[in-house]
Amino acid sequence: xxxxxxxxxxxxxxxxxxxxxxxxxxxxxxxxxxxxxxxxxxxxxxxxxxxxxxxxxxxxxxxxxxxxxxxxxxxxxxxxxxxxxxxxxxxxxxxxxxxxxxxxxxxxxxxxxxxxxxxxxxxxxxxxxxxxxxxxxxxxxxxxxxxxxxxxxxxxxxxxxxxxxxxxxxxxxxxxxxxxxxxxxxxxxxxxxxxxxxxx
Amino acid sequence: xxxxxxxxxxxxxxxxxxxxxxxxxxxxxxxxxxxxxxxxxxxxxxxxxxxxxxxxxxxxxxxxxxxxxxxxxxxxxxxxxxxxxxxxxxxxxxxxxxxxxxxxxxxxxxxxxxxxxxxxxxxxxxxxxxxxxxxxxxxxxxxxxxxxxxxxxxxxxxxxxxxxxxxxxxxxxxxxxxxxxxxxxxxxxxxxxxxxxxxx
Numbered sequence: 001x002x003x004x005x006x007x008x009x010x011x012x013x014x015x016x017x018x019x020x021x022x023x024x025x026x027x028x029x030x031x032x033x034x035x036x037x038x039x040x041x042x043x044x045x046x047x048x049x050x051x052x053x054x055x056x057x058x059x060x061x062x063x064x065x066x067x068x069x070x071x072x073x074x075x076x077x078x079x080x081x082x083x084x085x086x087x088x089x090x091x092x093x094x095x096x097x098x099x100x101x102x103x104x105x106x107x108x109x110x111x112x113x114x115x116x117x118x119x120x121x122x123x124x125x126x127x128x129x130x131x132x133x134x135x136x137x138x139x140x141x142x143x144x145x146x147x148x149x150x151x152x153x154x155x156x157x158x159x160x161x162x163x164x165x166x167x168x169x170x171x172x173x174x175x176x177x178x179x180x181x182x183x184x185x186x187x188x189x190x191x192x193x194x195x196x197x198x199x200x
Numbered sequence: 201x202x203x204x205x206x207x208x209x210x211x212x213x214x215x216x217x218x219x220x221x222x223x224x225x226x227x228x229x230x231x232x233x234x235x236x237x238x239x240x241x242x243x244x245x246x247x248x249x250x251x252x253x254x255x256x257x258x259x260x261x262x263x264x265x266x267x268x269x270x271x272x273x274x275x276x277x278x279x280x281x282x283x284x285x286x287x288x289x290x291x292x293x294x295x296x297x298x299x300x301x302x303x304x305x306x307x308x309x310x311x312x313x314x315x316x317x318x319x320x321x322x323x324x325x326x327x328x329x330x331x332x333x334x335x336x337x338x339x340x341x342x343x344x345x346x347x348x349x350x351x352x353x354x355x356x357x358x359x360x361x362x363x364x365x366x367x368x369x370x371x372x373x374x375x376x377x378x379x380x381x382x383x384x385x386x387x388x389x390x391x392x393x394x395x396x397x398x399x400x
Binding site for chain 2: 093
């Protein structure tokens with residue numbers, strides 16, 4: 001018996017799951033589930049995740065886990081990727097919520113429009129909002145990363161995995177990460193860590 | 201020495217912080233910080249939270265914590281409001297990320313437009329998106345709450361605090377929570393718990 005991951009290979013949120021399972025050397029079966037083709041909205045998939053989103057992980061006892069950052073916290077527990085409770089862990093949690101609220105909705109959505117759907121011409125207003133929001137997120141990250149190697153003082157953690165997910169492909173959403181020096185050097189530093197397998 | 205909370209009284213995200221500190225009987229000073237009037241974008245405030253958002257909490261040693269759901273996890277650790285690591289905790293984490301990605305951006309934003317800013321006439325398209333997204337979120341919650349008293353099997357947790365924050369005032373964003381029977385009964389059940397102080 002192995003885990004089953006329902007995911008879409010092009011998705012940064014699904015990449016997070018592949019990455020933490022690979023780091024933990026946990027084997028899994030992958031069921032490609034193309035959200036862009038409606039595969040996350042079928043009656044069968046909605047039994048797996050009523051919210052209609054990938055990734056989802058089925059554990060060997062058939063328990064289903066959803067929400068990419070919750071899956072990261074699940075598999076990082078008691079590893080160096082997640083510090084123990086207290087301020088150190090809370091710093092990681094801050095970045096995980098920052099990622100889902102202030103980064104992904106802009107950086108991932110811009111990439112989705114420009115790279116995966118090729119729909120930039122018809123979504124100029126939405127893209128402009130993504131550009132402003134994403135650049136704000138990169139400024140906040142750069143404020144930390146210009147003077148520190150990782151997002152928190154605990155070394156590389158799931159905060160870095162989570163924010164690397166879409167930062168690594170931000171150019172596909174039209175972002176010039178080189179303009180945010182702290183972010184650009186961190187992306188290169190993180191990609192060079194042992195066991196990290198960038199999305200491309 | 202006591203904690204300092206930077207918050208806006210009308211904000212559900214800031215209510216979460218008031219609520220967990222009250223449940224923990226932790227005293228704090230409150231500094232009203234009106235995001236709608238630009239108070240979260242001043243140079244002084246950006247030193248507290250570079251992301252320019254409330255709530256933020258200053259601990260007695262001057263450590264700053266941000267992100268409402270990270271603050272919930274911080275103060276819930278080792279209480280009944282947060283189960284120990286494993287699937288039980290991961291269930292709470294799923295709902296916390298669901299709240300910030302799939303609920304707050306629709307339910308809180310609709311309330312912000314209609315109730316706090318009174319700007320509904322000029323934001324019809326945005327409001328329609330909020331309506332669709334928020335109703336989807338309430339359907340997902342109701343799927344759980346129609347047959348279970350709380351969002352997870354661990355009794356009331358910070359998952360319930362987090363999702364109660366804006367569900368309790370969803371009507372101010374034009375949502376009819378009564379249409380989602382599981383959610384409506386859960387709102388009443390949660391509001392009646394000892395130590396819960398609803399936003400109004």
